[in-house]
Amino acid sequence: MSDHLTLYDFHGSPCARRVRIVMLEKGLEWETKLIDLTRMEQKRPEYRALNPNGLVPTLVHGDRVIYDSNVITEYLDAVFPEPRLYPTDAWTCARAKMWQAFELEMAKEYRPLMYLRVIGPLDRRRPKDEVMRDVHRSTDDPAHIEWVSRVYDGTAVSEEEAALLTGQLYQRIDQIERELSGEFLLGDHFSIADISVYPRVAMYPMVGLQIDPAKYPRTTRWTSAMSQRPSFKHSERVRPS
Numbered sequence: 001m002s003d004h005l006t007l008y009d010f011h012g013s014p015c016a017r018r019v020r021i022v023m024l025e026k027g028l029e030w031e032t033k034l035i036d037l038t039r040m041e042q043k044r045p046e047y048r049a050l051n052p053n054g055l056v057p058t059l060v061h062g063d064r065v066i067y068d069s070n071v072i073t074e075y076l077d078a079v080f081p082e083p084r085l086y087p088t089d090a091w092t093c094a095r096a097k098m099w100q101a102f103e104l105e106m107a108k109e110y111r112p113l114m115y116l117r118v119i120g121p122l123d124r125r126r127p128k129d130e131v132m133r134d135v136h137r138s139t140d141d142p143a144h145i146e147w148v149s150r151v152y153d154g155t156a157v158s159e160e161e162a163a164l165l166t167g168q169l170y171q172r173i174d175q176i177e178r179e180l181s182g183e184f185l186l187g188d189h190f191s192i193a194d195i196s197v198y199p200r201v202a203m204y205p206m207v208g209l210q211i212d213p214a215k216y217p218r219t220t221r222w223t224s225a226m227s228q229r230p231s232f233k234h235s236e237r238v239r240p241s
C-alpha cells in the first residue's frame, strides 16, 4: 500500500487543525484537498462517499479512508508511532480521551456561534441567490438548504440562544482552568489531549469570546505556550510551511 497521505481540510477548522498538528509532530508530508464549508462542499455526494457524515476532516492513507479527527489522530499514532501522542498507560490514555470527549461537547456549543458570527457575515458579502445556488450545487437535502438560508438571513440562532451557548462555552474554560495543574492538560506530559482541545480554545476570539488572562491565568499560560510550539504554529494554515 502507498504511504501517500491526503487530508481533506478547510481553513479555520479546529477538527482538521488537530490532524495537521499530529502530522507535523510526526514529520509527515501530506497533500491537501480543500473542502469549502462556506459553500457546503462537505455535503457533496462525492465527498460523502468518503465521509458519510459530510464533515471535515477526512484522511486518505493509500487506499484507506479514515474520518473523524479523533479516529484519524489515533490511527496516525498507531501507524506512525514516533513521537507517541496517545499515552500508553490505560488510565492516562482514558484521561486524554475524556479531554477529547469534552472537546466534542464544546464543538456542539461552538458550531451555531460560528455560523452566526463568522459564516453568516461571510455569506452576506455575496447576493443570497448566489449563495443558495452554490448550496444547491452541493446538496439537495432540504435541512442543509434551509440551514444555509437561515444563516444568511441571520435567523439560524437567536441572540438568546447565542447568550446561552456563550455561557456554556465559558463554563468549558472554567473547567480547563480548574483542571490545569501543570504545564499541559495531563500535567507534565504533552499529549493528544493538548492537541485535541487547543484548536477549539484558540478559536474562541473568532466567535467573539475573549479569554481574559486575569480571570483565566492558567489557561492563558497554556494557550500561549502551546501556540509557540512549531507544530501548532505551522498548523495555523491549511498547508504546512
Ligand SMILES: N[C@@H](CCC(=O)N[C@@H](CS)C(=O)NCC(=O)O)C(=O)O
Residues within 6 Å of the ligand: 012, 013, 014, 015, 016, 037, 042, 054, 055, 056, 057, 067, 068, 069, 070, 104, 107, 111
Ligand atoms: N467529530 C468530528 C466533527 C467534525 C466537524 O464538525 N467538522 C466541522 C469543521 S471543524 C465541519 O465539517 N463543519 C461543517 C458542518 O457542520 O456542516 C471530527 O472530529 O472530525
